[in-house]
Amino acid sequence: MENTELIIVEVFCAEYRVEPALIEELNEFGLIDFVQTNGQNYIHSDHLRQIEKIIQFHNELNINKEGIEVILDLLERINTANQHAKYLQDKLRLYE
Amino acid sequence: MEFIDYYKVLGITKSATDAEIKKAYRKLARKLHPDLNPDDKEAQAKFQQLNEANAVLSNAENRKKYDKYGKDWERGEEYEKYQQQNQGQQSRPYANSGQQSYGNYEGEDFSDFFSSMFGQSGGRQSQRSQGQYRGQDFNAQLQIDIKEASQTHKKELTVNGKNIRITIPAGIEDQQTIKIKGFGSDGQNNGPKxxxxxxxxxxxxxxxxxxxxxLYLNYELDLYTAVLGGEITVSDFTNAKLKLKVVAGTQIGTKIRLKGKGFPIYKKEGEFGDLYVTYQIKIPTTLTDKEKELFQELAQISKKN
Structure with missing residues (x-):
């Protein structure tokens, strides 16, 4: 069988041992996005890495969805700041 | 192989209760979790030790063994005897059902100390079932020179024994990470790679x-061209010759921008950054008597003006 790009939400929940209610809640909150086709909810395989991360934050670190949203936003900002720092470091090297 | 003080790792005393261990572990895990510390190898290494510390100290049997033989783990005959007697149990050091462990990160491994004392295979059992559906990601480092980075080119790599051919787009940045989809490990139950x-x-x-x-380039301009002006030839990054006019009275540090002569822009074919040429003026250090005389004459004229 071929690996598919879209994973049925129920399959995802069974494989990752998470409650469907949690995934539904995360979707409603906007932390994850379902792909809807023919009335069926799917998760795109490209989003799996991010969803795994969200579930780890939730299940392992006991962080609620509001906290996860803040963390993801801050991680994004750190990433941008790191890129900016790299740019400035390169620029500083011009004067070395 | 170095002894690891798991109590120190968790920041607790030897008399810590199970609740204190759990609390210390949770607190540090929230601080050192790899997802919260991307690209921080130090945090990842500490997190690994933290998981080990928790695996050992939150399991009564492992804790007892660690407390008894910890520092002398390599020598003790008694330890050897203990090991033989408890072989069956050693393969399952994580049998404690109430135990929680955060792990299953790429590259995660157990320290030699831990493996030697508790076995590597047992450690694997702590990894959570999550994430096994989708195959594990692989990380690789690739060093290329800047000339290669300026051109879209193909490269063959061997990753985990498999040869793959990748296309590296021109303009890739230093420390940039690109994702090659599906070249990690296989997923389970028809999960994606x-x-x-x-x-x-x-x-x-x-x-x-x-x-x-x-791109930035320093160009050494001779004094006379800087003073009188003229024309110079500069080689750009592709070694193409560019003729530049130098205006009379050019100062040290004057910067010229050559639009579109810089580095290719990543994934934007035909688009380039700019090239900045900064002039450094080369002052002559050895002068002939005649030259010296002429400079002195110039100096006199300059003073009069």
Missing amino acids: GDLYITFSIVNNTDFKRVGND
Whole structure:
């Protein structure tokens, strides 16, 4: 069988041992996005890495969805700041 | 192989209760979790030790063994005897059902100390079932030189015994990571494969300095051209010759921008950054008597003006 790009939400929940209610809640909150086709909810395989991360934050670190949203936003900002720092470091090297 | 003080790792005393261990572990896990510390190898190493510490100290049997033989683990005959007697149990050091362990990160491994004392296979059992559906991601580092980075080119790599051919787009940045979809390990139960993440390290042995898509070059201008003006030829990054007019009275540090002569812009074919040429004026250090005389004459004229 071929690996598919879209994973049925129920399959995802069974494989990752998470409650469907949690995934539904995360979707409603906007932390994850379902792909809807023919009335069926799917998760795109490209989003799996991010969803795994969200579930780890939730299940392992006991962080609620509001906290996860803040963390993801801050991680994004750190990433941008790191890129900016790299740019400035390169620029500083011009004067070395 | 170094002894690891798991109590120290958790920041607790030897008399810590199970609740204190759990609390210390949770607190540090929230601080050191790899997802919260991306690209921080130190945090990842500490997190690994933290998981080990928790695996050992939150399990009564392991804790007892660690407390008894910890520092002398390599020598003790008694330890050997203990090991033989408890072989069956050793393969399952994580049998404690109430135990929680955060792990299953790429590259995660157990320290030699831990493996030697508790066995590597047992450690694996602590990894959570999550994430096994989608295959594990692989990370790789690839070093290329700046000339290679300036051209879209193909490269063959061997990752986990498999040869793969990748296309590296021109303009890739130093420390940039690209994702090669589906080149991680296989998923389970028809789950998707993991991905391969390649981080590039770009070595620059040229006279050009790169900042983003722009290139910077210092050009040594002779004194006379700087004073009187003239024309010079500069080689750009592709070695193409560029003729530049130098205006009379050019100062040290004057910067000329050559639009579109910089580095290729990543994934934007035909688009380039700029090249900045900064003039350094070369002052003559050895003068002939005649030259010295003429400079003195110039100095006198300058004073009069």
